[in-house]
Amino acid sequence: MALGILIAFIPFPVHTFLAGVTAIYFRINVAVAILASWITNPITIGPLYYGCYRLGLLLMGRQATTDREGFFSINLGNLLEDVGEPLLLGCLVSGVAIAGLAYWSVNRLWVWHVRRRFSRRRNLLRTPQP
Numbered sequence: 001m002a003l004g005i006l007i008a009f010i011p012f013p014v015h016t017f018l019a020g021v022t023a024i025y026f027r028i029n030v031a032v033a034i035l036a037s038w039i040t041n042p043i044t045i046g047p048l049y050y051g052c053y054r055l056g057l058l059l060m061g062r063q064a065t066t067d068r069e070g071f072f073s074i075n076l077g078n079l080l081e082d083v084g085e086p087l088l089l090g091c092l093v094s095g096v097a098i099a100g101l102a103y104w105s106v107n108r109l110w111v112w113h114v115r116r117r118f119s120r121r122r123n124l125l126r127t128p129q130p
Contacts, residue, residue: 001032001033001036001102001103001106002036002099002100002102002103002106003019003022003023003026003028003033003036003099004019004023004032004033004034004035004036004037004038004039005036005037005039005095005098005099005102006095006096006099007019007022007033007037007095008036008037008038008039008040008095009040009048009052009091009092009094009095009098009099010091010095011049011052011087011088011091015037015038015040016034016037016038018037019033019034019036019037020033020034036102049087049091051090051094052087052090052091052093052094053083053086053087053090054086054090055086055089055090055093055094056085056086056087056088056089056090056091056093057086057090059086059089059090059093060085060086060089062086
């Protein structure tokens with residue numbers, strides 16, 4: 001899951017393919033990695049990348065040179081000049097932080113589930129049989 005989320009924050013359009021190939025390379029669950037990479041979809045991609053851009057600006061101590069409408073414009077040259085560095089920095093920081101949080105959360109959920117299962121098994125073995 002963490003791998004898919006990390007890949008979802010990379011600002012280029014081949015998330016599904018990259019998540020699948022990377023999951024196969026690292027021998028992790030391919031389906032979960034691909035599904036997690038789909039957090040960036042046509043509905044969420046704009047606000048997600050704009051938030052990463054604003055975070056990048058904050059971390060770099062810069063002011064926005066492009067307004068919100070300019071950020072979503074198709075002018076690729078302008079976008080790469082004005083938005084590129086803060087966007088990439090914000091995507092990197094956000095991706096690592098959220099992927100780390102997802103990894104920790106899934107790990108804690110898994111540990112809780114296994115402990116609960118062993119506790120139920122232990123209680124079942126302790127109860128007297130009729």
